[in-house]
Amino acid sequence: MDSTLKLFSSAAVAGRKPSREEAEAAVRTLIAWLGDDPDREGLRDTPRRVVSAYEELYAGYPQDPGTLLARTFKDVGGYHDMVLVRDIAFYSHCEHHMLPFFGHVHIAYYPNDGVVGLSKMARVVEAYARRLQTQETMTAQITDALENALSPRGVAVMVEAEHMCMSMRGVQKQGSSTMTSRFTGLFHDEAAEREKFLNLVRPTGR
Incomplete structure (x- = not known):
């Protein structure tokens, strides 16, 4: 040895x-x-x-996404409509080949008892992206983090990414993208809310 x-x-x-x-x-x-x-x-x-x-x-491993969302703001002037942050850029590495995948995350939620700082949603994405990942798992983790921390009336998460394990090796198909999404609460139960979210995150020239 x-x-x-x-x-x-x-x-x-x-x-x-x-x-x-x-x-x-x-x-x-x-x-x-x-x-x-x-x-x-x-x-x-x-x-x-x-x-x-x-x-x-891989700086995401020691981070606890729950603590990033621990502080909420309850004095929001009675605002109860959708909060959406779109086009959160990220870079991650697939756990199967340790090759990069990258793209954008769109996150929306309906507040229940306060809102979280907008930058905190981007920090949650970073905490999960900077680990060995699959896109599907990362989508679920971001959703669960928001659900657990905020108890909102609904969460919507969509991830669009290009995977280098498809572009650089294997089938070598450059430019193909993978989309994953997860919906809870109002977004899961009401088709109109899902459609509203999808209309807001559809590309506008990107």
Whole structure:
């Protein structure tokens, strides 16, 4: 067993998160497996840079989306109509190939007992997007987070994304997009509310 495998084996036995040193060793192993020399000048610092990039790309793991939605504003002048934030851009990585998928999220809800700051919905998207994901799971997670935190009269979430695992490999079909949606409460029970949401999020030149 080489030194890299020993490091991962010891981490697994101890039930702990691998260290940064172990993560960088894993990157070195992958570079060597690809057939390149991890010690050549251009690649010498690549393991460190990759791990630093991963810390940013997967920064959603330590975040609790529930806390992002904990503060609500109840003094909204009696407003009870739909609140919609559309075109929230995101970047994520699929859990099957660790390749990027990216696009936009549209979120709407009907307030029940107050509203949440608009930026918080974008932060919830980021918290879930910056993890290994599937688009379907992320759609459900965003919906559940809003349901649990706000107890609204209804939530609508739509995600539009392009998946690099389809564009760069496999069928290699560039430009294809995947759409997922989930509706609760009024949006689930009343077709007119779903149609209102869909009309508001349909592309206007994008």
